[in-house]
Amino acid sequence: MEKLVNIFLFGKKYEVPENLTIMTAMEYAGYQLVRGCGCRNGFCGACATIYRIKGDKELHACLACQTKVEDNMYIATLPFFPLVKEVYDIEKIPVNETVMMQLYPEIYACIGCNACTKSCTQELNVMQYIAYAQRGEFEKCAEESFDCVMCGVCSSRCPAGISHPQVAMLARRINGKYLAPGCGHLEDRVKEIKNGDFNELIEALMQKPIEEMKELYNTREIEK
Amino acid sequence: MYSEKFQQSIAAVEAAREKNIALEPERMTAKQKEDLLAEFHPDYKQNEFSVLKAGPNKGEKVPHELAEMLQAHSRITKDCVDLSNPDYETDVLIIGGGGAGSSAAIEAHEAGADVMIVTKLRIGDANTMMAEGGIQAADKPNDSPAIHFVDAFGGGHFAAKKELLRKLVCDAPEAIQWLSNLGVEFDKDAEGTMVTTHGGGTSRKRMHAAKDYSGAEIMRTLRDEVLNRGIPVVDFTAAIELILDKDGKAAGAVLMNMETKELLVAKAKTVIIATGGAGRMHYQGFPTSNHYGATADGLVLGYRVGAKLLYAETLQYHPTGVAHPEQIFGALVTEKVRSLGAKLVNVNGEVFMHPLETRDVAAASIIRECSARGNGVETGNGLGVWLDTPMIEKIGGEGTIEKRIPAMMRMFEKYGIDIRKEPILVYPTLHYQNGGLDITEDGMTTNVENLFVAGEAVGGIHGRNRLMGNSLLDIIVFGRSAGIHAAAKAKDTTVGELTLDHIDAFEAELEAVGIKTDAVSPKLLPDYTRKN
Numbered sequence: 105m106e107k108l109v110n111i112f113l114f115g116k117k118y119e120v121p122e123n124l125t126i127m128t129a130m131e132y133a134g135y136q137l138v139r140g141c142g143c144r145n146g147f148c149g150a151c152a153t154i155y156r157i158k159g160d161k162e163l164h165a166c167l168a169c170q171t172k173v174e175d176n177m178y179i180a181t182l183p184f185f186p187l188v189k190e191v192y193d194i195e196k197i198p199v200n201e202t203v204m205m206q207l208y209p210e211i212y213a214c215i216g217c218n219a220c221t222k223s224c225t226q227e228l229n230v231m232q233y234i235a236y237a238q239r240g241e242f243e244k245c246a247e248e249s250f251d252c253v254m255c256g257v258c259s260s261r262c263p264a265g266i267s268h269p270q271v272a273m274l275a276r277r278i279n280g281k282y283l284a285p286g287c288g289h290l291e292d293r294v295k296e297i298k299n300g301d302f303n304e305l306i307e308a309l310m311q312k313p314i315e316e317m318k319e320l321y322n323t324r325e326i327e328k
Numbered sequence: 329m330y331s332e333k334f335q336q337s338i339a340a341v342e343a344a345r346e347k348n349i350a351l352e353p354e355r356m357t358a359k360q361k362e363d364l365l366a367e368f369h370p371d372y373k374q375n376e377f378s379v380l381k382a383g384p385n386k387g388e389k390v391p392h393e394l395a396e397m398l399q400a401h402s403r404i405t406k407d408c409v410d411l412s413n414p415d416y417e418t419d420v421l422i423i424g425g426g427g428a429g430s431s432a433a434i435e436a437h438e439a440g441a442d443v444m445i446v447t448k449l450r451i452g453d454a455n456t457m458m459a460e461g462g463i464q465a466a467d468k469p470n471d472s473p474a475i476h477f478v479d480a481f482g483g484g485h486f487a488a489k490k491e492l493l494r495k496l497v498c499d500a501p502e503a504i505q506w507l508s509n510l511g512v513e514f515d516k517d518a519e520g521t522m523v524t525t526h527g528g529g530t531s532r533k534r535m536h537a538a539k540d541y542s543g544a545e546i547m548r549t550l551r552d553e554v555l556n557r558g559i560p561v562v563d564f565t566a567a568i569e570l571i572l573d574k575d576g577k578a579a580g581a582v583l584m585n586m587e588t589k590e591l592l593v594a595k596a597k598t599v600i601i602a603t604g605g606a607g608r609m610h611y612q613g614f615p616t617s618n619h620y621g622a623t624a625d626g627l628v629l630g631y632r633v634g635a636k637l638l639y640a641e642t643l644q645y646h647p648t649g650v651a652h653p654e655q656i657f658g659a660l661v662t663e664k665v666r667s668l669g670a671k672l673v674n675v676n677g678e679v680f681m682h683p684l685e686t687r688d689v690a691a692a693s694i695i696r697e698c699s700a701r702g703n704g705v706e707t708g709n710g711l712g713v714w715l716d717t718p719m720i721e722k723i724g725g726e727g728t729i730e731k732r733i734p735a736m737m738r739m740f741e742k743y744g745i746d747i748r749k750e751p752i753l754v755y756p757t758l759h760y761q762n763g764g765l766d767i768t769e770d771g772m773t774t775n776v777e778n779l780f781v782a783g784e785a786v787g788g789i790h791g792r793n794r795l796m797g798n799s800l801l802d803i804i805v806f807g808r809s810a811g812i813h814a815a816a817k818a819k820d821t822t823v824g825e826l827t828l829d830h831i832d833a834f835e836a837e838l839e840a841v842g843i844k845t846d847a848v849s850p851k852l853l854p855d856y857t858r859k860n
Contacts, residue, residue: 123654138586142620146739170742289469297502317482317486
């Protein structure tokens with residue numbers, strides 16, 4: 105017999121098997137999820153959830169699909185959080201800290217409370233990446249924030265009203281487009297294709313009978 | 329940390345590790361692969377398929393669960409909505425907010441069309457977001473689109489539509505460049521050279537990645553760009569029926585608010601189906617690596633208005649789904665783990681195959697090891713084999729796992745398993761819908777005018793099996809292309825009077841062939857609530 109634990113979904117008590125995640129426990133309890141459920145694998149950030157264990161003052165944040173239930177867990181899902189997403193033209197933005205001053209000036213009001221970092225469901229150093237963004241160190245901001253799933257829990261805890269995931273998104277795009285080194289072999293290949301350099305070769309392959317293609321495939325050289 | 333019952337087998341894996349790292353397992357011959365697939369691949373289990381009795385693919389077989397949805401009733405009758413008074417009017421209507429839909433939206437918008445996305449969950453709730461391993465493109469000097477073509481054509485059992493595959497491989501480098509220019513962060517070295525690896529069945533190292541968040545990095549960037557362009561995204565709203573005009577051209581869709589169930593009408597000059605895959609149909613009872621909404625909706629929508637399916641009977645079972653712990657049962661363990669050097673090992677610590685065979689062969693080989701050969705590890709929740717992840721650190725140096733596959737490390741860490749030190753248990757999981765709607769090179773269905781398809785809902789690009797990294801590629805290449813062509817087609821389209829007459833026509837056909845069912849479709853979401 106599987107062991108049962110008591111959990112409280114939005115304050116209401118349910119008995120569920122202890123081996124379930126918060127998400128599967130909700131379904132076990134009878135919820136047919138529409139909101140608050142996306143990839144179910146920890147990549148999409150749809151299932152941000154906050155909880156407290158009875159008798160413990162600390163508030164925890166997690167992804168419901170990646171977290172096991174515990175006895176006496178008080179659970180509230182956060183399927184949507186009103187992050188501020190500023191729009192911009194990626195072709196026209198300044199590639200220095202002035203872009204942050206223009207689009208997300210509130211990051212300079214960070215009071216250093218570190219609530220964002222403490223609440224991150226991905227255990228990222230959120231306050232640190234905001235500090236990098238403030239200084240226009242986009243490469244570092246991009247690296248530090250890379251695993252962000254944009255669940256928004258950090259922003260829900262921020263007294264300065266910062267939308268951390270959107271700040272990081274901007275930094276990563278700037279880094280990917282402008283700061284990362286260009287790729288010569290990619291540019292060359294695109295030119296060669298546009299020039300039609302491979303047309304004849306591919307056309308010849310398309311005309312080959314299946315038996316010849318099989319032979320070609322089965323005997324092809326494989327790079328070590 | 330694994331419990332006691334696994335320790336004996338783990339000890340065998342550890343004892344053999346050095347020897348297994350040095351071992352270069354032979355690749356199977358064509359004949360060996362054929363025999364293996366016929367006996368052990370789920371696609372070859374005849375009793376798991378039904379023959380369709382109605383619709384454009386009548387007489388062909390598809391999985392039981394898909395047959396039920398394709399031959400189900402509509403969720404509405406034609407009188408449920410007022411077609412003369414649409415709630416939305418646009419040039420290009422895109423159904424689905426994943427990588428294909430978003431790429432299509434950006435290109436259609438770039439071409440000057442009015443475009444709108446409807447999606448039953450949120451933009452970005454899609455298999456794209458979950459693709460970990462990477463995206464193929466033949467952009468290295470020792471590689472070429474022709475070599476890429478041969479790899480993919482052979483890997484797909486010589487069944488791909490050649491003109492679609494040509495487009496896939498030839499447009500691949502430009503797709504990478506397009507993504508780079510949007511700000512996607514690919515793994516590069518200090519000189520800008522792409523860090524590329526092998527995938528199963530590739531003959532050149534052409535797998536580009538963004539750590540093991542490749543799809544997430546692409547998806548969040550595309551989403552950001554869609555929002556920057558102000559493209560309307562109507563979320564939590566499913567398309568439940570296509571609308572045609574009197575001439576039989578696709579001209580919109582009936583939409584349903586997923587929360588309030590309100591019905592709405594969207595009128596459009598062209599429609600793009602970008603609804604993705606079908607893992608949540610759980611064919612043959614398999615777990616899935618797919619996102620919550622992967623229920624083959626687009627195939628159903630298209631089929632009911634007469635669009636043909638191609639290869640709908642072929643599914644991809646990713647060889648390495650999580651077999652343990654049970655909380656993440658079926659979740660994807662990226663193929664990149666094997667690209668980086670981890671090998672598949674049985675209960676006795678023996679390597680039983682080359683780790684980089686194509687996915688269908690690898691999946692069948694694992695199933696054989698666990699069934700006929702009796703060399704599986706009992707997990708308490710079924711069987712599995714070891715994927716010896718500590719090999720990666722021994723080959724690539726300490727820190728390789730954290731640098732190259734952080735998501736995998738995090739996923740197992742939550743359950744107390746350190747993949748740098750301990751191997752992990754895997755078993756095939758339902759991963760990808762190889763088949764889908766049949767399209768021409770410009771992305772339009774072969775027999776319904778103005779109905780375009782992109783992404784996993786398309787059939788024929790890959791043939792009967794798909795190589796790792798060719799799906800992220802196809803959603804970008806065919807997503808962009810569908811957006812461009814749908815926008816162009818919208819310019820010369822005049823929409824006639826809207827109609828839902830196809831619903832009655834399909835009902836009449838079901839009745840004529842004697843199908844009696846209570847099922848309605850599309851499915852929209854799986855039902856995981858507990859049944860007492």
